[in-house]
Amino acid sequence: MPELPEVHGYKVYIDSTSLHKKITALDCRDKRLLKKPLVDFENALLGESLTETVRIGKYLFLKTTGPKILIMHFGMTGRPNYYKDPDDRPRFGHIVLTFENGFHLAFENKRKFGWWELVDDIEDYRKETNLSKDARELSLEEFKEALATRKTDIKKVLLDQSVSAGVGNWMADEILYQAQMHPKHKVKDLTEAQIKSIYDAMKHIIETAIEHDAHYADFPEDFLIHNRKEGATCYHTGVEIEKIKVGGRSTYFSPKWQKL
Incomplete structure (x- = not known):
């Protein structure tokens, strides 16, 4: 999509x-x-x-x-x-x-x-339509404010267009991979440092994808997108990528790199 x-x-x-x-x-x-x-x-x-x-x-x-x-x-x-x-x-x-x-x-x-x-x-x-500002334009404070009342899984929240308009399934997986965050980590349990890490990862992925015209093959080698399938190898740990469902969406993550 x-x-x-x-x-x-x-x-x-x-x-x-x-x-x-x-x-x-x-x-x-x-x-x-x-x-x-x-x-x-x-x-x-x-x-x-x-x-x-x-x-x-x-x-x-x-x-x-x-x-x-x-x-x-x-x-x-x-x-x-x-x-x-x-x-x-x-x-x-x-x-x-x-x-x-x-x-x-x-x-x-x-x-x-x-x-x-x-x-x-x-x-x-x-x-x-309850759209947030475009995810590329969101400030850290606006992102924090959007998360403030959320309690569910971070992956599910990132897909909410009232939180980060423009973020879809592959982007959410990539954001959490880059931030070393398990997709089922509860938003209510996130620290300030973890929220900033997720925000910084989101910005990094957006700019990287735009820079490369969304041509995935040109993304940096440490991006999950190159190995985003069940059984593929995590770039950082060498363990197998796992697939689960979060909020009804197929979700890929590295269990050793993104510990719950």
Whole structure:
């Protein structure tokens, strides 16, 4: 599933291809991906241009020359695809914007968990949906405050988008691996030093992933992502990586490196 670093890459991609071009057509092959009627999107987008993108966690907000803001959420397999020849429309490009220069922006969405929405204000939407500030922008104090009333497993809390918007499953595992923290460690039992260690690991992983365009093979060799499967070898200890369920999500950790 696209997480913060991947969606950051999508933002950069759209910024470099699709802004400041008048939208002349909108084609949607599956209206279930639209949170509002198709006519609302046509009224909001046709004849307008995309002017700016803003990312909060896994959500990408696209401002327009009109009053509405388009939200793209990429679900499990979504991604943008900018192309010219209509014959190059990707197989799973279920929604396509066409620009006056003849190019197209497809919203690829193989498993159809992604969606589009229209809103009037980004901050209002963030508050209404209980999103935290983007995890990349969170201060240590804001992170501490978000954890203050939590009592459950740290892995489960890291996945809560009201705590650290943009952190998904692989990132949460990586954060806890880098911080040497067991995924079932209770938040209420964390020390100040442990909270800072988790926060620092989160920031390090976000910046590293963005620096490498979320291309996992280029991540530092001590990252769990290279061995994130059951039975693989922990970089630090040589013991086998274990797989458990935390909050209903598959979770990978090193039992000797991340002791409970």
